[in-house]
Amino acid sequence: MEAKAGRPRDKETERRILEVTVRLLAEEGYSRMSIDGVAAAAGVSKPTIYRRWSGKADLATAAICTIRLAEPEISTGSTVGDLTAALQNFSRSLLRPNGMALVGTVLAEEGHxxxxxxxxxxxxxxxxxxxxxxxxxxxxxxxxxxSGVNLDAAVSMLVGAFYARYLATSKVPSRFAQTVVATVWTGICKPS
Amino acid sequence: MEAKAGRPRDKETERRILEVTVRLLAEEGYSRMSIDGVAAAAGVSKPTIYRRWSGKADLATAAICTIRLAEPEISTGSTVGDLTAALQNFSRSLLRPNGMALVGTVLAEEGHxxxxxxxxxxxxxxxxxxxxxxxxxxxxxxxxxxSGVNLDAAVSMLVGAFYARYLATSKVPSRFAQTVVATVWTGICKPS
Amino acid sequence: MEAKAGRPRDKETERRILEVTVRLLAEEGYSRMSIDGVAAAAGVSKPTIYRRWSGKADLATAAICTIRLAEPEISTGSTVGDLTAALQNFSRSLLRPNGMALVGTVLAEEGHxxxxxxxxxxxxxxxxxxxxxxxxxxxxxxxxxxSGVNLDAAVSMLVGAFYARYLATSKVPSRFAQTVVATVWTGICKPS
Amino acid sequence: MEAKAGRPRDKETERRILEVTVRLLAEEGYSRMSIDGVAAAAGVSKPTIYRRWSGKADLATAAICTIRLAEPEISTGSTVGDLTAALQNFSRSLLRPNGMALVGTVLAEEGHxxxxxxxxxxxxxxxxxxxxxxxxxxxxxxxxxxSGVNLDAAVSMLVGAFYARYLATSKVPSRFAQTVVATVWTGICKPS
DNA sequence: CATGAATGAGCTTTCATTCAT
DNA sequence: AATGAATGAAAGCTCATTCAT
Incomplete structure (x- = not known):
């Protein structure tokens, strides 16, 4: 039971395949994305992919698994400030090219x-x-x-406002986060 | 040999094709949906489709064009009641089978x-x-x-809360509309 | 319900596909035979094949369906003469190029x-x-x-002798039919 | 550090590979049989196979080479009894699962x-x-x-009857051997 | 020498689209 | 104007074989 029999698997290759998959998943959507396309873009052959993942669905899920939310620590000193900062981060990721496309594709594929x-x-x-x-x-x-504030509902309102806004116009003004936080905050903060 | 010979059947065929297309678009998503599938489900041949629309994108677009929001008139006597009723309608349409899939597919296809x-x-x-x-x-x-309430942002919060909730769990409790309306209303109504 | 709506299917194409399939089935065997190969040899595209048959197995069975034993009428005046003539026909078809290969392939595929x-x-x-x-x-x-002769067993002996002979040497002498018929006939004819 | 270090395991591996190959050859047929499948079933890697045999054909050939007819000695005291016993052995091996498939596959591959x-x-x-x-x-x-009986033809008739019977129905009744032997024996034995 | 990784070519099948009737 | 037939291109996946460790 040796530590590593045979030719070692190239970690870099694996990383590149997953990276490419995430990109194509967002750019093309799940059903448009092809293993051929991933292989070509990653510079590997198809069996190299099939050796690691059992098929297209498996590859796509593995790719999504690699995604990790990388948000900076937030600490502005006030609740409103922190919420605003968090939502501005969110807004930025939404507005990146294909930022919403991945959301779309996972929703579209829910049935399949x-x-x-x-x-x-x-x-x-x-x-x-x-x-x-x-x-x-x-x-x-x-x-x-x-008292009695439903935190999950509050989160949904804060975050959801951006989805709804994007669905309405694809453009989110930079002050949107402030507006949303202000309104929700008024709705949930202790009356003065 | 009437003036409009052969036309009556046309309109009905067209309607059936579009109806089927809307269904498949939601069920399968845009790229999975096939003209073959539409033709088969509508009981027509593919050239019958290509004679009317220039291709798959054109057909899908036309299909979405036929969708019309059919919401009942709302009049409960109070703003909070009306908002709640409107969001409950929305919630119902979201939770229908494939209710979010069409949203997903149009987002996923934004780039293409x-x-x-x-x-x-x-x-x-x-x-x-x-x-x-x-x-x-x-x-x-x-x-x-x-004064100073941003109505569009308020709409986004109200509606978006449902998108965010669905994205988090696919399940939306029946009281969700009330909770959301209550919070937003507190945030935007004139303080007593 | 018209007799022939749409473009008529080319009967000649169908015949050619099946003819090619029978040939490749014998030459290559079932699992080696490819739809690509059939399409190329028949000068059609693959979908032309898939429109007519649902897949490889369906095509192969359809091809075997077209095979018809075309044996000349036999009438030599005597039972021994007739049997000998019939087996000589059989021998000829066995010795044709790939004459036994089709037998082999259907046996080899019995499990699949x-x-x-x-x-x-x-x-x-x-x-x-x-x-x-x-x-x-x-x-x-x-x-x-x-009396008491088992005709089916007799048929199996007459025919089977050729299979066994082929399996032993791939060569069947021209007098083989006579020898076999003579022996079996002595075994089943009424003793003089 | 003995003279033959590492060899003992070799022979066993080789035996296992060949054993698996014989089985898969019968179960799947030559062209369906895959080196991958053999390697997996034998618990070795593919290069281990390629180091010993030059390719698929070589492996299959070697596998067939290992097959040895293992029939019990027959001695019933009479010619008819011995023939019947020998054919019953044959019948059993034919009716084993995939008993005819190997015959089929070698015939099907004759050309390749x-x-x-x-x-x-x-x-x-x-x-x-x-x-x-x-x-x-x-x-x-x-x-x-x-006098003048052609022994090879007699053997072909005896054995071939089973091939022909199998090709006709896949079922061989247990009395078939007796019937065949009786008929052929009448045809070749010295008239009383 | 055995292993796991990698590859190019191939398979069956389906799609969007156009052609011929 | 509607049909069924035909097509080129591509998809997902597997195979026999070779490479690198």
Whole structure:
């Protein structure tokens, strides 16, 4: 039982394949994305891909698995400031080229490849919500919130406003985060 | 030998093709949807489709064009009641089978077939927003809103909360509309 | 319900595809035979094949279906003469190039594509056996056979001798039919 | 550091590979059989196979080479009894799962890989024929046969009846051997 | 020498589109 | 104007074989 029998698998190759897959998944969408295309763009042959993943769905899910939300630490000193900063980060990622396309493709494939949506939730949706929920929970601990506020609903409103806005115009003004936070905050903060 | 010989059947055929296309677009997504599949489901031949529309994108666009938001008139007597009713309608349409898949597919195709998203906005997104915006405008006329409220942002929050919620769990509790409306309303109504 | 809507299917094309398929089936064997190869050899595109048959197995079975045993009428005046003539025909078809290869391929595929063997039996094996059995039945009606003779076993011996011989050497001497018939006949004819 | 270090394991590996190859050859047929499949079933890697044999054909040939007819000694005291016993053995091996598939595959591959048929003859066909021929030769020495009987043809009839029967129905009744032997024996034994 | 990795070519099948009737 | 037939291109996947460790 040696540590490494045979030719070692090239870690760099694997990374490149997944990177390319994430890109094509966003650019082309799941069903347009082809293994041929991934292989060509990654500079490997198709069996190199099939040796690692059992098929297209498996590759796509693995690719989504590699995505990790990389958000900077937020600490502005105030709840409103933190929420605004978090949503501005979100806004930026949404407005990146194909920023919404990946969201679209996992939703579109829900009926055919539900793993995509499941993983997308686990890797991207939930972590982002957790950040925002964390800010709200801290505010609650600091007794800034009125009683009975539903934090999950608040998170959905804050984040969702951007989805809805994008769906309406593809353009999100830079002050949008402030406006949204202000409104929601008025709705959930303890009345003065 | 009437003047309009052969035409009556035409309109019906056209309608059936578009109806089938809308269904398949939601069920399969744009790139999975095939002209073959549309032709078979509509009971016509492929050239019958190509005679009317120039290709797959044109057909899909035309299909989305036929979609019309059919929401019942809302009039509960209060702004909060009207908003809640409107969002409950929205929630129902979201939770229908493949309710989010069409949203997903038009987003996923934004890079390849932007007309789909454009028309989706015109036919579905904007009319729904208009209904909700209408309720808010009436509230403003009735001086129920505090000054400076951004109505579009409010609409985005109300509607978007559902997108965000769906993206997080695919399940939307029936009380969600009330919770969202309550929070937003507190944020935008004139303080008592 | 018109007689012929649309472009008529080219009967000649269909015939050519099947002809090529029979040839390649014998030359290459079932699993080596490819739809690509059939399409190229028949001068058509692959979808032209898929429009007519649902896949490789369907095409191969259809091809075997077209095979028809074309044996000349036999009438030499005597049972021994008729049997010898029938077996000489059989011998000739066996010794044709790839004459045994089709037999081999349907046997080899019994586990994977049993329809092939089933059809091969129906189209080739059984008709040939019927001819020989017919000769023996006539002999029985003429009271040439001893009582209790098992005709099916006799047919198997007559025909099978050629399979066994081929399996032993690929060469069948021209007098083989006479030898076999003589021996079997002595075994089944009424003792003088 | 002995003289033959590492060899013992080799022989066992080789044996296992060949054993698996024989099985897959019968189960899948030559062209369906894959080196990948052999390697997996034998628990070795592909280069381990390629180091020993030059390719697929070479491996299959070697595998057939290992086959040895293992028939029990027959001695019932009478020629008819011995022949019947020998054919019953044959019948059993034919009716084993995939019993005819190997016959089929070597016939099907005659055009592409004639070595398979050649070796199959040498290792299986001829030894079996030799057993039956031996019984007949002993009968001739005992002056039980009429003069001028062609022993090879007799062997072909006896053995071939089973091939023909299988090709007709895949089912061989247990009394078939007796019937065949009785008929052929009547045809070749010295008239009383 | 055995291993796992890599490859090019091939397979069956489906699609968007155009042609012929 | 509608049909069924035909097509070139591509998709997902597997194979026999070779390479690098």
């Amino acid at each position: 490849t539900p793993e995509l949506l499941a993983l997308f939730r686990e890797r991207l949706v939930m972590p982002r919500r957790a950040i925002i929920r964390g800010i709200l929970e801290r505010a609650r601990r600091h007794r800034e919130l009125r | 077939t932007p007309e789909l998203l454009a028309l989706f906005r015109e036919r579905l997104v904007m009319p729904r927003r208009a209904i909700i915006r209408g309720i808010l405008e009436r509230a403003r006329r009735h001086r129920e809103l505090r | 594509t049993p329809e092939l063997l089933a059809l091969f039996r129906e189209r080739l094996v059984m008709p040939r056996r019927a001819i020989i059995r017919g000769i023996l039945e006539r002999a029985r009606r003429h009271r040439e056979l001893r | 890989t004639p070595e398979l048929l050649a070796l199959f003859r040498e290792r299986l066909v001829m030894p079996r024929r030799a057993i039956i021929r031996g019984i007949l030769e002993r009968a001739r020495r005992h002056r039980e046969l009429r």
